[in-house]
Amino acid sequence: MPEPLLRLAGVTRRFDVSRPTLQRWLARERRQFLRAVDDVSFAIPAGTTLSLVGESGCGKSTVARLAVGLLAPSAGEIQFDGQPLAAARADPGQRRRMNMIFQDPYASLNPRWRVRDIIAEPLRAFGIGADVPGRVAELLGQVGLAGADGERFPHEFSGGQRQRISIARALAAAPSLLVCDEPTSALDVSVQAQILNLMRDLQQLLGLTYLFISHNLAVVRHMSDRLGVMYLGRVVELGPADEVFAAPRHPYTRLLLEAVPDLERVGSARTPVGGEVPSPIDPPPGCSFHPRCPLAVDRCRVEQPPVRKLGAVEVACHLAEAGAD
Amino acid sequence: MSAPLLGVADLTVEFPTRRGILRALDAVSFAIAPGEILGMVGESGAGKSLTGAAIIGLLAPPGRIAGGEVRLEGARIDHLPAEAMRRIRGRRIGAIFQDPLTTLNPLYTIGRQLTETIRTHLPMSAAEARTRAIRWLDEVGIPAAARRIDAYPHEFSGGQRQRVVIALALCAEPRLVIADEPTTALDVSIQAQIIALLKRLAREHGTAVLLITHDMGVIAETADRVAVMYAGRIAEIGPVAEVIRAPAHPYTEGLMASIPPLEHRLERLAQIEGAMPRLNAIPDGCAFHPRCPRAIDRCRGERPALTPAGATMAACLLAHA
Known part of the structure:
Protein backbone atom coordinates (compact mmCIF):
# COMPACT_ATOMS: atom_id res chain seq x y z
CA MET A 1 0.00 0.00 0.00
CA PRO A 2 1.41 3.42 -0.90
CA GLU A 3 2.37 5.87 1.82
CA PRO A 4 -0.71 7.71 3.15
CA LEU A 5 -1.01 11.30 1.96
CA LEU A 6 -3.21 12.26 4.88
CA ARG A 7 -3.24 10.60 8.27
CA LEU A 8 -5.38 11.45 11.29
CA ALA A 9 -4.43 9.86 14.61
CA GLY A 10 -6.75 10.17 17.59
CA VAL A 11 -8.05 13.54 16.42
CA THR A 12 -10.56 15.25 18.70
CA ARG A 13 -12.14 18.65 18.26
CA ARG A 14 -14.19 20.28 20.98
CA PHE A 15 -16.17 23.48 20.69
CA ASP A 16 -16.89 25.66 23.69
CA VAL A 17 -20.66 26.10 23.75
CA SER A 18 -20.86 27.58 27.27
CA ARG A 19 -23.11 30.51 27.99
CA PRO A 20 -21.42 33.89 28.57
CA THR A 21 -19.26 34.00 31.70
CA LEU A 22 -21.56 36.15 33.80
CA GLN A 23 -24.68 34.13 33.05
CA ARG A 24 -22.78 30.95 33.70
CA TRP A 25 -21.51 32.27 36.98
CA LEU A 26 -24.97 33.41 38.06
CA ALA A 27 -26.52 30.09 37.17
CA ARG A 28 -23.57 28.24 38.70
CA GLU A 29 -23.02 26.25 35.56
CA ARG A 30 -19.81 24.66 34.40
CA ARG A 31 -18.33 25.25 31.00
CA GLN A 32 -19.94 23.12 28.33
CA PHE A 33 -18.12 21.54 25.47
CA LEU A 34 -19.46 19.96 22.34
CA ARG A 35 -17.28 17.14 21.12
CA ALA A 36 -17.82 17.46 17.38
CA VAL A 37 -15.06 15.00 16.54
CA ASP A 38 -13.99 12.39 19.05
CA ASP A 39 -10.84 10.28 18.70
CA VAL A 40 -10.95 9.87 14.93
CA SER A 41 -8.15 8.01 13.17
CA PHE A 42 -7.78 7.15 9.51
CA ALA A 43 -5.27 7.34 6.69
CA ILE A 44 -5.78 8.01 3.00
CA PRO A 45 -3.20 6.47 0.64
CA ALA A 46 -2.22 8.78 -2.22
CA GLY A 47 -4.40 8.51 -5.30
CA THR A 48 -7.39 6.97 -3.50
CA THR A 49 -10.71 8.18 -2.13
CA LEU A 50 -11.85 7.90 1.45
CA SER A 51 -15.42 8.90 2.13
CA LEU A 52 -17.02 9.86 5.39
CA VAL A 53 -20.75 9.37 5.63
CA GLY A 54 -23.21 10.11 8.39
CA GLU A 55 -26.26 12.14 9.37
CA SER A 56 -26.31 15.85 10.21
CA GLY A 57 -24.27 16.67 13.26
CA CYS A 58 -22.10 13.57 13.11
CA GLY A 59 -18.95 15.67 12.68
CA LYS A 60 -18.08 14.84 9.08
CA SER A 61 -17.77 18.46 7.96
CA THR A 62 -15.65 19.25 11.02
CA VAL A 63 -13.28 16.47 9.97
CA ALA A 64 -13.12 18.06 6.50
CA ARG A 65 -12.13 21.38 8.02
CA LEU A 66 -9.59 19.76 10.32
CA ALA A 67 -8.05 17.89 7.39
CA VAL A 68 -7.12 21.06 5.50
CA GLY A 69 -6.23 23.01 8.61
CA LEU A 70 -9.20 25.39 8.66
CA LEU A 71 -9.68 24.22 12.24
CA ALA A 72 -7.01 23.07 14.66
CA PRO A 73 -7.58 19.80 16.53
CA SER A 74 -8.08 19.95 20.32
CA ALA A 75 -6.15 16.69 20.62
CA GLY A 76 -4.51 14.18 18.33
CA GLU A 77 -2.29 14.56 15.33
CA ILE A 78 -2.83 15.21 11.63
CA GLN A 79 -0.08 14.46 9.15
CA PHE A 80 0.07 15.57 5.54
CA ASP A 81 2.57 13.68 3.42
CA GLY A 82 4.47 12.51 6.49
CA GLN A 83 4.72 16.00 7.95
CA PRO A 84 2.63 17.55 10.76
CA LEU A 85 -0.21 19.50 9.13
CA ALA A 86 0.72 22.79 10.79
CA ALA A 87 4.26 22.55 9.39
CA ALA A 88 2.92 21.59 5.94
CA ARG A 89 0.61 24.61 5.94
CA ALA A 90 3.46 26.94 6.87
CA ASP A 91 5.31 25.88 3.71
CA PRO A 92 3.62 27.37 0.59
CA GLY A 93 5.06 24.57 -1.52
CA GLN A 94 3.14 22.04 0.56
CA ARG A 95 0.10 24.17 1.34
CA ARG A 96 -0.82 24.54 -2.30
CA ARG A 97 -1.04 20.74 -2.46
CA MET A 98 -4.32 20.71 -0.52
CA ASN A 99 -7.60 22.36 -1.40
CA MET A 100 -11.28 22.12 -0.77
CA ILE A 101 -14.54 21.99 -2.74
CA PHE A 102 -17.64 23.20 -0.95
CA GLN A 103 -21.28 22.23 -1.11
CA ASP A 104 -22.94 25.40 -2.31
CA PRO A 105 -21.64 26.64 -5.67
CA TYR A 106 -23.83 29.72 -5.26
CA ALA A 107 -22.09 30.85 -2.07
CA SER A 108 -18.52 29.77 -2.76
CA LEU A 109 -17.86 31.88 -5.86
CA ASN A 110 -17.41 35.65 -5.67
CA PRO A 111 -20.28 37.10 -7.74
CA ARG A 112 -18.28 40.21 -8.67
CA TRP A 113 -15.36 38.36 -10.17
CA ARG A 114 -15.06 36.99 -13.67
CA VAL A 115 -14.60 33.23 -13.84
CA ARG A 116 -11.03 33.59 -15.12
CA ASP A 117 -10.10 35.66 -12.04
CA ILE A 118 -11.79 33.19 -9.71
CA ILE A 119 -9.85 30.30 -11.21
CA ALA A 120 -6.58 32.25 -11.31
CA GLU A 121 -6.76 33.33 -7.67
CA PRO A 122 -4.81 30.35 -6.25
CA LEU A 123 -2.16 30.88 -8.96
CA ARG A 124 -1.74 34.50 -7.92
CA ALA A 125 -1.87 33.70 -4.21
CA PHE A 126 0.95 31.20 -4.51
CA GLY A 127 2.77 33.16 -7.24
CA ILE A 128 3.01 30.13 -9.49
CA GLY A 129 2.75 29.71 -13.22
CA ALA A 130 4.16 32.19 -15.69
CA ASP A 131 1.33 31.81 -18.18
CA VAL A 132 -1.77 32.42 -16.06
CA PRO A 133 -4.26 32.83 -18.97
CA GLY A 134 -2.93 29.65 -20.56
CA ARG A 135 -3.31 27.71 -17.32
CA VAL A 136 -6.85 29.06 -16.79
CA ALA A 137 -7.81 27.95 -20.31
CA GLU A 138 -6.34 24.51 -19.62
CA LEU A 139 -8.29 24.21 -16.35
CA LEU A 140 -11.55 25.29 -18.02
CA GLY A 141 -10.99 22.58 -20.59
CA GLN A 142 -10.29 19.97 -17.93
CA VAL A 143 -13.62 20.61 -16.20
CA GLY A 144 -15.55 20.69 -19.47
CA LEU A 145 -16.12 24.42 -19.88
CA ALA A 146 -15.25 26.54 -22.91
CA GLY A 147 -12.35 28.99 -22.92
CA ALA A 148 -14.79 31.87 -23.54
CA ASP A 149 -16.57 31.06 -20.26
CA GLY A 150 -13.65 32.65 -18.43
CA GLU A 151 -14.94 36.09 -19.38
CA ARG A 152 -18.36 35.53 -17.83
CA PHE A 153 -19.61 36.00 -14.27
CA PRO A 154 -20.83 33.22 -11.94
CA HIS A 155 -24.51 34.22 -12.19
CA GLU A 156 -24.48 33.34 -15.87
CA PHE A 157 -23.92 29.68 -15.03
CA SER A 158 -26.16 26.88 -13.79
CA GLY A 159 -25.45 25.07 -10.51
CA GLY A 160 -23.59 22.22 -12.19
CA GLN A 161 -21.44 24.61 -14.23
CA ARG A 162 -20.64 26.61 -11.11
CA GLN A 163 -19.50 23.46 -9.37
CA ARG A 164 -17.22 22.87 -12.38
CA ILE A 165 -15.78 26.35 -11.81
CA SER A 166 -15.21 25.51 -8.12
CA ILE A 167 -13.39 22.36 -9.17
CA ALA A 168 -11.26 24.28 -11.68
CA ARG A 169 -10.32 26.76 -8.95
CA ALA A 170 -9.49 23.93 -6.54
CA LEU A 171 -7.26 22.33 -9.19
CA ALA A 172 -5.48 25.54 -10.18
CA ALA A 173 -2.47 25.13 -7.91
CA ALA A 174 -2.11 21.45 -8.92
CA PRO A 175 -3.07 19.99 -5.53
CA SER A 176 -2.60 16.39 -4.44
CA LEU A 177 -5.39 16.31 -1.86
CA LEU A 178 -8.91 17.58 -2.46
CA VAL A 179 -11.31 17.69 0.44
CA CYS A 180 -14.84 17.66 -0.98
CA ASP A 181 -17.60 18.59 1.46
CA GLU A 182 -20.93 17.47 -0.04
CA PRO A 183 -19.88 18.58 -3.54
CA THR A 184 -23.05 17.38 -5.27
CA SER A 185 -25.70 17.80 -2.57
CA ALA A 186 -27.00 21.03 -4.07
CA LEU A 187 -27.24 19.59 -7.58
CA ASP A 188 -29.93 17.77 -9.50
CA VAL A 189 -29.37 14.09 -10.04
CA SER A 190 -28.52 14.25 -13.76
CA VAL A 191 -26.06 17.09 -13.08
CA GLN A 192 -24.72 15.19 -10.07
CA ALA A 193 -23.86 12.30 -12.39
CA GLN A 194 -21.89 14.69 -14.62
CA ILE A 195 -19.91 16.08 -11.68
CA LEU A 196 -19.22 12.65 -10.14
CA ASN A 197 -17.98 11.35 -13.50
CA LEU A 198 -15.80 14.45 -13.89
CA MET A 199 -14.31 13.97 -10.42
CA ARG A 200 -13.47 10.33 -11.17
CA ASP A 201 -11.91 11.28 -14.52
CA LEU A 202 -9.81 13.99 -12.89
CA GLN A 203 -8.66 11.59 -10.20
CA GLN A 204 -7.36 9.19 -12.85
CA LEU A 205 -5.85 11.95 -14.96
CA LEU A 206 -4.12 13.85 -12.17
CA GLY A 207 -3.65 11.17 -9.51
CA LEU A 208 -5.74 13.11 -6.98
CA THR A 209 -6.46 11.97 -3.46
CA TYR A 210 -9.99 12.68 -2.24
CA LEU A 211 -11.45 13.02 1.20
CA PHE A 212 -15.09 12.89 0.22
CA ILE A 213 -17.81 13.97 2.64
CA SER A 214 -21.43 13.15 1.91
CA HIS A 215 -24.68 12.13 3.52
CA ASN A 216 -25.72 10.31 0.36
CA LEU A 217 -24.81 6.64 0.57
CA ALA A 218 -25.32 5.96 -3.11
CA VAL A 219 -22.96 8.80 -4.06
CA VAL A 220 -20.42 7.56 -1.53
CA ARG A 221 -20.73 4.05 -2.91
CA HIS A 222 -19.91 5.36 -6.34
CA MET A 223 -16.90 7.43 -5.28
CA SER A 224 -15.09 5.57 -2.52
CA ASP A 225 -12.24 3.14 -2.23
CA ARG A 226 -12.56 3.23 1.53
CA LEU A 227 -15.48 4.33 3.64
CA GLY A 228 -15.85 5.63 7.17
CA VAL A 229 -19.25 5.79 8.85
CA MET A 230 -19.55 8.49 11.51
CA TYR A 231 -21.98 8.75 14.39
CA LEU A 232 -21.88 11.50 17.00
CA GLY A 233 -18.29 12.48 16.29
CA ARG A 234 -16.84 8.97 16.15
CA VAL A 235 -15.98 6.71 13.26
CA VAL A 236 -18.00 3.59 14.05
CA GLU A 237 -17.00 1.57 11.01
CA LEU A 238 -14.09 2.02 8.61
CA GLY A 239 -12.98 -0.22 5.81
CA PRO A 240 -12.89 -0.96 2.08
CA ALA A 241 -16.12 0.46 0.62
CA ASP A 242 -17.05 -2.79 -1.11
CA GLU A 243 -16.81 -4.73 2.13
CA VAL A 244 -18.69 -2.20 4.23
CA PHE A 245 -21.54 -2.12 1.72
CA ALA A 246 -21.58 -5.87 1.17
CA ALA A 247 -21.39 -6.83 4.87
CA PRO A 248 -22.01 -3.88 7.20
CA ARG A 249 -20.91 -4.90 10.69
CA HIS A 250 -21.95 -1.96 12.84
CA PRO A 251 -25.69 -1.78 13.59
CA TYR A 252 -25.67 1.92 12.68
CA THR A 253 -24.22 1.21 9.24
CA ARG A 254 -26.95 -1.35 8.75
CA LEU A 255 -29.59 1.15 9.84
CA LEU A 256 -28.28 3.73 7.38
CA LEU A 257 -28.17 1.28 4.49
CA GLU A 258 -31.61 0.02 5.39
CA ALA A 259 -33.08 3.52 5.50
CA VAL A 260 -32.04 4.60 2.01
CA PRO A 261 -35.09 4.64 -0.26
CA ASP A 262 -34.48 2.07 -2.90
CA LEU A 263 -35.67 1.99 -6.47
CA GLU A 264 -35.83 -1.78 -6.25
CA ARG A 265 -38.30 -1.67 -3.41
CA VAL A 266 -41.31 -0.28 -5.21
CA GLY A 267 -44.24 -0.05 -2.85
CA SER A 268 -42.64 -2.26 -0.24
CA ALA A 269 -43.50 -1.64 3.37
CA ARG A 270 -40.68 -1.02 5.79
CA THR A 271 -40.30 -0.71 9.51
CA PRO A 272 -38.10 2.31 10.03
CA VAL A 273 -35.82 2.46 13.03
CA GLY A 274 -37.13 4.95 15.54
CA GLY A 275 -35.30 7.65 17.41
CA GLU A 276 -33.01 10.44 16.35
CA VAL A 277 -29.38 11.39 16.77
CA PRO A 278 -28.91 12.60 20.37
CA SER A 279 -27.28 15.92 21.21
CA PRO A 280 -23.49 15.82 21.00
CA ILE A 281 -23.31 18.17 24.01
CA ASP A 282 -24.58 15.44 26.28
CA PRO A 283 -24.00 12.15 24.47
CA MET B 1 -60.46 3.37 -10.61
CA SER B 2 -62.88 5.48 -8.60
CA ALA B 3 -63.80 9.02 -9.62
CA PRO B 4 -60.80 11.30 -9.26
CA LEU B 5 -60.59 13.41 -6.16
CA LEU B 6 -58.37 15.92 -7.90
CA GLY B 7 -58.57 16.49 -11.62
CA VAL B 8 -56.10 18.77 -13.35
CA ALA B 9 -56.65 19.42 -17.03
CA ASP B 10 -54.38 21.39 -19.35
CA LEU B 11 -53.15 23.51 -16.46
CA THR B 12 -50.98 26.33 -17.80
CA VAL B 13 -49.14 28.83 -15.64
CA GLU B 14 -47.51 31.94 -17.04
CA PHE B 15 -45.28 34.66 -15.69
CA PRO B 16 -45.61 37.92 -17.61
CA THR B 17 -42.27 39.74 -17.64
CA ARG B 18 -40.96 42.81 -19.39
CA ARG B 19 -39.32 40.61 -21.98
CA GLY B 20 -42.40 38.59 -22.73
CA ILE B 21 -44.52 35.89 -21.20
CA LEU B 22 -42.74 32.91 -19.68
CA ARG B 23 -44.75 29.70 -19.72
CA ALA B 24 -43.70 27.79 -16.61
CA LEU B 25 -46.36 25.08 -16.77
CA ASP B 26 -47.60 23.97 -20.14
CA ALA B 27 -50.86 22.02 -20.40
CA VAL B 28 -50.30 19.72 -17.45
CA SER B 29 -53.02 17.11 -16.93
CA PHE B 30 -53.36 14.39 -14.31
CA ALA B 31 -55.80 13.02 -11.77
CA ILE B 32 -55.50 11.60 -8.26
CA ALA B 33 -57.99 9.09 -6.81
CA PRO B 34 -58.99 9.06 -3.11
CA GLY B 35 -56.32 7.31 -1.04
CA GLU B 36 -53.85 7.43 -3.91
CA ILE B 37 -50.33 8.86 -3.67
CA LEU B 38 -49.19 10.49 -6.91
CA GLY B 39 -45.50 11.24 -6.96
CA MET B 40 -44.28 14.18 -9.01
CA VAL B 41 -40.59 14.09 -9.77
CA GLY B 42 -38.26 16.28 -11.78
CA GLU B 43 -35.19 18.44 -11.55
CA SER B 44 -35.07 22.02 -10.29
CA GLY B 45 -37.15 24.26 -12.47
CA ALA B 46 -39.22 21.48 -14.00
CA GLY B 47 -42.39 23.01 -12.57
CA LYS B 48 -43.26 20.46 -9.90
CA SER B 49 -43.56 22.87 -6.97
CA LEU B 50 -45.39 25.32 -9.21
CA THR B 51 -47.99 22.65 -9.95
CA GLY B 52 -48.63 22.28 -6.23
CA ALA B 53 -48.78 26.04 -5.73
CA ALA B 54 -51.20 26.48 -8.63
CA ILE B 55 -53.55 23.82 -7.24
CA ILE B 56 -53.78 25.39 -3.78
CA GLY B 57 -53.99 28.90 -5.19
CA LEU B 58 -50.66 30.07 -3.79
CA LEU B 59 -48.98 31.17 -6.99
CA ALA B 60 -46.65 34.05 -6.28
CA PRO B 61 -47.55 37.08 -8.40
CA PRO B 62 -47.05 37.84 -11.24
CA GLY B 63 -47.55 34.12 -11.84
CA ARG B 64 -51.08 33.30 -12.99
CA ILE B 65 -53.11 30.40 -14.22
CA ALA B 66 -53.41 31.14 -17.92
CA GLY B 67 -55.44 28.16 -18.94
CA GLY B 68 -56.88 24.80 -18.03
CA GLU B 69 -58.80 23.84 -14.92
CA VAL B 70 -58.40 22.29 -11.49
CA ARG B 71 -61.29 20.27 -10.09
CA LEU B 72 -61.56 19.10 -6.49
CA GLU B 73 -64.25 16.46 -6.02
CA GLY B 74 -65.76 17.53 -9.31
CA ALA B 75 -66.01 21.28 -8.62
CA ARG B 76 -63.66 23.80 -10.18
CA ILE B 77 -61.36 25.51 -7.69
CA ASP B 78 -59.13 27.54 -9.99
CA HIS B 79 -60.15 31.22 -10.24
CA LEU B 80 -62.07 31.05 -6.96
CA PRO B 81 -62.12 34.32 -4.98
CA ALA B 82 -59.30 34.54 -2.45
CA GLU B 83 -61.62 34.13 0.55
CA ALA B 84 -63.28 30.97 -0.84
CA MET B 85 -59.86 29.53 -1.65
CA ARG B 86 -58.64 30.30 1.87
CA ARG B 87 -61.48 28.20 3.27
CA ILE B 88 -60.52 25.30 1.03
CA ARG B 89 -56.87 25.42 2.07
CA GLY B 90 -56.48 23.62 5.35
CA ARG B 91 -60.02 22.24 5.30
CA ARG B 92 -60.07 20.32 2.03
CA ILE B 93 -56.47 20.63 0.88
CA GLY B 94 -53.61 20.38 3.35
CA ALA B 95 -50.05 21.41 2.56
CA ILE B 96 -46.69 20.18 3.83
CA PHE B 97 -43.60 22.10 2.82
CA GLN B 98 -39.93 21.30 2.85
CA ASP B 99 -38.68 23.31 5.77
CA PRO B 100 -40.55 22.62 9.00
CA LEU B 101 -38.92 25.59 10.72
CA THR B 102 -40.43 28.17 8.41
CA THR B 103 -43.83 26.48 8.33
CA LEU B 104 -44.34 26.73 12.09
CA ASN B 105 -44.72 30.03 13.89
CA PRO B 106 -41.87 30.19 16.41
CA LEU B 107 -43.84 32.46 18.77
CA TYR B 108 -46.81 30.15 19.38
CA THR B 109 -46.94 26.76 21.04
CA ILE B 110 -47.69 23.96 18.62
CA GLY B 111 -50.93 23.35 20.55
CA ARG B 112 -52.12 26.86 19.77
CA GLN B 113 -51.23 26.47 16.11
CA LEU B 114 -53.04 23.14 15.90
CA THR B 115 -56.20 24.24 17.74
CA GLU B 116 -56.34 27.46 15.73
CA THR B 117 -56.21 25.47 12.50
CA ILE B 118 -58.84 23.03 13.72
CA ARG B 119 -61.22 25.71 14.95
CA THR B 120 -60.82 27.79 11.79
CA HIS B 121 -62.12 24.93 9.74
CA LEU B 122 -64.31 22.86 12.04
CA PRO B 123 -67.07 23.93 14.45
CA MET B 124 -65.46 22.88 17.70
CA SER B 125 -65.00 24.22 21.21
CA ALA B 126 -61.51 25.01 22.44
CA ALA B 127 -61.48 21.88 24.61
CA GLU B 128 -62.63 19.63 21.78
CA ALA B 129 -60.03 21.11 19.46
CA ARG B 130 -57.32 20.51 22.03
CA THR B 131 -58.33 16.89 22.44
CA ARG B 132 -58.27 16.48 18.69
CA ALA B 133 -54.86 18.18 18.49
CA ILE B 134 -53.43 15.78 21.07
CA ARG B 135 -54.90 12.86 19.17
CA TRP B 136 -53.20 14.04 15.98
CA LEU B 137 -49.85 14.58 17.67
CA ASP B 138 -50.17 11.07 18.98
CA GLU B 139 -51.08 9.81 15.54
CA VAL B 140 -47.98 11.32 13.91
CA GLY B 141 -45.79 9.76 16.59
CA ILE B 142 -44.92 12.61 18.96
CA PRO B 143 -44.15 10.92 22.29
CA ALA B 144 -46.06 12.20 25.37
CA ALA B 145 -48.35 14.29 23.14
CA ALA B 146 -50.53 15.56 26.00
CA ARG B 147 -47.50 17.16 27.62
CA ARG B 148 -45.62 18.21 24.48
CA ILE B 149 -48.61 20.09 23.07
CA ASP B 150 -47.66 23.16 25.08
CA ALA B 151 -44.09 23.23 23.78
CA TYR B 152 -42.75 25.71 21.24
CA PRO B 153 -41.42 24.63 17.83
CA HIS B 154 -37.77 25.17 18.82
CA GLU B 155 -38.15 22.54 21.53
CA PHE B 156 -38.61 19.83 18.92
CA SER B 157 -35.98 18.18 16.75
CA GLY B 158 -36.11 18.51 12.95
CA GLY B 159 -37.85 15.20 12.43
CA GLN B 160 -40.41 15.90 15.16
CA ARG B 161 -41.11 19.35 13.72
CA GLN B 162 -41.91 17.77 10.39
CA ARG B 163 -44.27 15.41 12.23
CA VAL B 164 -45.96 18.45 13.77
CA VAL B 165 -46.26 20.02 10.31
CA ILE B 166 -47.89 16.83 9.06
CA ALA B 167 -50.30 16.92 11.99
CA LEU B 168 -51.05 20.54 11.15
CA ALA B 169 -51.76 19.67 7.52
CA LEU B 170 -53.99 16.74 8.41
CA CYS B 171 -55.79 17.86 11.59
CA ALA B 172 -58.80 19.26 9.70
CA GLU B 173 -58.92 15.97 7.77
CA PRO B 174 -58.49 17.35 4.26
CA ARG B 175 -59.29 15.15 1.28
CA LEU B 176 -56.08 16.10 -0.51
CA VAL B 177 -52.59 16.74 0.82
CA ILE B 178 -49.91 18.46 -1.22
CA ALA B 179 -46.51 17.49 0.18
CA ASP B 180 -43.71 19.51 -1.41
CA GLU B 181 -40.32 17.92 -0.66
CA PRO B 182 -41.49 16.83 2.81
CA THR B 183 -38.33 14.87 3.60
CA THR B 184 -35.65 16.81 1.76
CA ALA B 185 -34.43 18.69 4.84
CA LEU B 186 -34.29 15.52 6.93
CA ASP B 187 -31.66 12.86 7.52
CA VAL B 188 -32.14 9.53 5.85
CA SER B 189 -33.18 7.57 8.94
CA ILE B 190 -35.73 10.28 9.83
CA GLN B 191 -36.84 10.43 6.20
CA ALA B 192 -37.70 6.74 6.35
CA GLN B 193 -39.89 7.39 9.41
CA ILE B 194 -41.72 10.30 7.74
CA ILE B 195 -42.32 8.34 4.52
CA ALA B 196 -43.80 5.46 6.48
CA LEU B 197 -46.02 7.91 8.37
CA LEU B 198 -47.32 9.60 5.21
CA LYS B 199 -48.11 6.26 3.62
CA ARG B 200 -49.96 5.02 6.69
CA LEU B 201 -52.03 8.18 7.06
CA ALA B 202 -53.00 8.27 3.38
CA ARG B 203 -54.12 4.66 3.58
CA GLU B 204 -56.01 4.93 6.87
CA HIS B 205 -57.79 8.20 6.14
CA GLY B 206 -58.28 7.75 2.39
CA THR B 207 -56.45 11.01 1.80
CA ALA B 208 -55.12 11.66 -1.69
CA VAL B 209 -51.53 12.85 -1.72
CA LEU B 210 -49.58 14.80 -4.31
CA LEU B 211 -45.99 14.04 -3.30
CA ILE B 212 -43.54 16.43 -4.92
CA THR B 213 -39.88 15.47 -4.67
CA HIS B 214 -36.65 15.31 -6.62
CA ASP B 215 -35.78 11.95 -5.05
CA MET B 216 -36.79 9.00 -7.20
CA GLY B 217 -36.07 6.64 -4.30
CA VAL B 218 -38.68 8.35 -2.12
CA ILE B 219 -41.21 8.10 -4.95
CA ALA B 220 -40.40 4.42 -5.49
CA GLU B 221 -41.19 3.53 -1.91
CA THR B 222 -44.13 5.85 -1.37
CA ALA B 223 -46.14 6.59 -4.48
CA ASP B 224 -48.67 4.52 -6.40
CA ARG B 225 -48.18 6.43 -9.63
CA VAL B 226 -45.55 8.92 -10.71
CA ALA B 227 -45.49 11.90 -13.06
CA VAL B 228 -42.07 12.87 -14.42
CA MET B 229 -41.87 16.60 -15.17
CA TYR B 230 -39.53 18.24 -17.64
CA ALA B 231 -39.48 21.92 -18.59
CA GLY B 232 -43.03 22.56 -17.39
CA ARG B 233 -44.61 19.53 -19.01
CA ILE B 234 -45.29 15.96 -17.99
CA ALA B 235 -42.83 13.77 -19.85
CA GLU B 236 -44.18 10.49 -18.55
CA ILE B 237 -46.87 9.36 -16.12
CA GLY B 238 -47.79 5.90 -14.98
CA PRO B 239 -47.64 3.27 -12.23
CA VAL B 240 -44.39 3.59 -10.25
CA ALA B 241 -43.13 0.09 -10.92
CA GLU B 242 -43.54 0.44 -14.69
CA VAL B 243 -42.03 3.91 -14.90
CA ILE B 244 -38.99 2.78 -12.91
CA ARG B 245 -38.45 -0.61 -14.49
CA ALA B 246 -39.44 0.15 -18.07
CA PRO B 247 -39.40 3.90 -18.66
CA ALA B 248 -40.84 4.85 -22.04
CA HIS B 249 -39.47 8.40 -22.21
CA PRO B 250 -35.74 8.91 -22.88
CA TYR B 251 -35.64 11.57 -20.15
CA THR B 252 -37.01 9.18 -17.53
CA GLU B 253 -34.55 6.59 -18.73
CA GLY B 254 -31.64 9.03 -18.40
CA LEU B 255 -32.84 10.20 -15.02
CA MET B 256 -33.02 6.66 -13.69
CA ALA B 257 -29.61 5.77 -15.11
CA SER B 258 -27.91 8.78 -13.55
CA ILE B 259 -28.81 7.67 -10.01
CA PRO B 260 -25.79 5.88 -8.51
CA PRO B 261 -26.86 2.36 -7.45
CA LEU B 262 -26.31 1.13 -3.89
CA GLU B 263 -25.79 -2.50 -4.85
CA HIS B 264 -22.58 -2.20 -6.82
CA ARG B 265 -20.01 0.27 -8.02
CA LEU B 266 -20.17 1.40 -11.62
CA GLU B 267 -17.19 2.55 -13.63
CA ARG B 268 -19.18 5.53 -14.91
CA LEU B 269 -22.65 6.85 -14.32
CA ALA B 270 -24.82 7.39 -17.35
CA GLN B 271 -25.23 11.13 -17.72
CA ILE B 272 -27.65 13.33 -19.60
CA GLU B 273 -25.57 15.99 -21.30
CA GLY B 274 -26.43 19.62 -20.71
CA ALA B 275 -29.01 21.01 -18.35
CA MET B 276 -32.72 21.73 -18.37
CA PRO B 277 -33.51 24.76 -20.57
CA ARG B 278 -34.42 28.06 -18.98
CA LEU B 279 -38.02 29.17 -19.29
CA ASN B 280 -37.16 31.85 -21.84
CA ALA B 281 -35.42 29.35 -24.07
CA ILE B 282 -37.56 26.24 -24.15
CA PRO B 283 -36.81 24.56 -27.47
CA ASP B 284 -39.48 24.05 -30.13
CA GLY B 285 -40.89 20.60 -30.63
CA CYS B 286 -40.02 18.23 -27.80
CA ALA B 287 -38.38 20.29 -25.03
CA PHE B 288 -35.97 17.44 -24.37
CA HIS B 289 -34.66 17.00 -27.93
CA PRO B 290 -31.35 18.92 -27.54
CA ARG B 291 -30.32 16.53 -24.76
CA CYS B 292 -31.94 13.41 -26.15
CA PRO B 293 -29.62 10.69 -27.46
CA ARG B 294 -32.34 9.36 -29.76
CA ALA B 295 -33.74 12.60 -31.18
CA ILE B 296 -34.70 12.58 -34.86
CA ASP B 297 -35.68 15.47 -37.13
CA ARG B 298 -39.36 15.19 -36.25
CA CYS B 299 -38.57 15.85 -32.56
CA ARG B 300 -37.29 19.31 -33.44
CA GLY B 301 -40.47 20.50 -35.06
CA GLU B 302 -43.31 18.47 -33.59
CA ARG B 303 -44.40 18.63 -30.01
CA PRO B 304 -45.25 15.15 -28.70
CA ALA B 305 -48.55 14.63 -26.88
CA LEU B 306 -48.91 12.41 -23.83
CA THR B 307 -50.03 9.07 -25.31
CA PRO B 308 -50.07 5.48 -24.06
CA ALA B 309 -46.72 3.70 -24.33
CA GLY B 310 -46.81 0.25 -22.87
CA ALA B 311 -48.04 0.47 -19.29
CA THR B 312 -47.40 4.22 -18.97
CA MET B 313 -48.19 7.42 -20.84
CA ALA B 314 -45.23 9.17 -22.42
CA ALA B 315 -44.81 12.39 -24.35
CA CYS B 316 -42.33 11.07 -26.87
CA LEU B 317 -42.69 10.57 -30.59
CA LEU B 318 -40.45 7.51 -30.49
CA ALA B 319 -41.98 5.74 -27.53
CA HIS B 320 -44.82 4.24 -29.53
CA ALA B 321 -42.90 3.26 -32.62
Missing part, protein backbone atom coordinates in the same frame (compact mmCIF):
# COMPACT_ATOMS: atom_id res chain seq x y z
CA PRO A 284 -25.32 8.93 26.00
CA PRO A 285 -22.82 7.01 28.16
CA GLY A 286 -21.18 3.89 26.82
CA CYS A 287 -21.75 3.39 23.13
CA SER A 288 -23.43 6.57 21.92
CA PHE A 289 -25.60 4.56 19.55
CA HIS A 290 -27.08 2.28 22.23
CA PRO A 291 -30.42 4.13 22.69
CA ARG A 292 -31.32 3.43 19.06
CA CYS A 293 -29.55 0.12 18.68
CA PRO A 294 -31.78 -2.93 18.26
CA LEU A 295 -29.02 -5.22 19.56
CA ALA A 296 -27.87 -3.21 22.59
CA VAL A 297 -26.96 -5.20 25.72
CA ASP A 298 -26.14 -3.92 29.22
CA ARG A 299 -22.45 -3.59 28.43
CA CYS A 300 -23.22 -1.09 25.64
CA ARG A 301 -24.81 1.30 28.15
CA VAL A 302 -21.70 1.65 30.27
CA GLU A 303 -18.64 0.80 28.26
CA GLN A 304 -17.59 2.73 25.20
CA PRO A 305 -16.65 0.18 22.55
CA PRO A 306 -13.04 0.42 21.37
CA VAL A 307 -12.22 0.25 17.68
CA ARG A 308 -11.52 -3.36 16.81
CA LYS A 309 -10.05 -4.73 13.63
CA LEU A 310 -12.15 -7.45 12.04
CA GLY A 311 -10.40 -8.51 8.86
CA ALA A 312 -10.01 -5.43 6.70
CA VAL A 313 -12.72 -3.50 8.56
CA GLU A 314 -12.44 -1.55 11.80
CA VAL A 315 -15.60 -1.49 13.91
CA ALA A 316 -16.44 0.22 17.19
CA CYS A 317 -19.07 -2.17 18.51
CA HIS A 318 -18.98 -4.71 21.33
CA LEU A 319 -21.13 -7.14 19.41
CA ALA A 320 -19.71 -7.02 15.91
CA GLU A 321 -18.07 -10.25 14.87
CA ALA A 322 -15.71 -11.09 12.07
CA GLY A 323 -17.47 -12.37 9.01
CA ALA A 324 -20.92 -11.49 10.34
CA ASP A 325 -23.34 -10.34 7.71
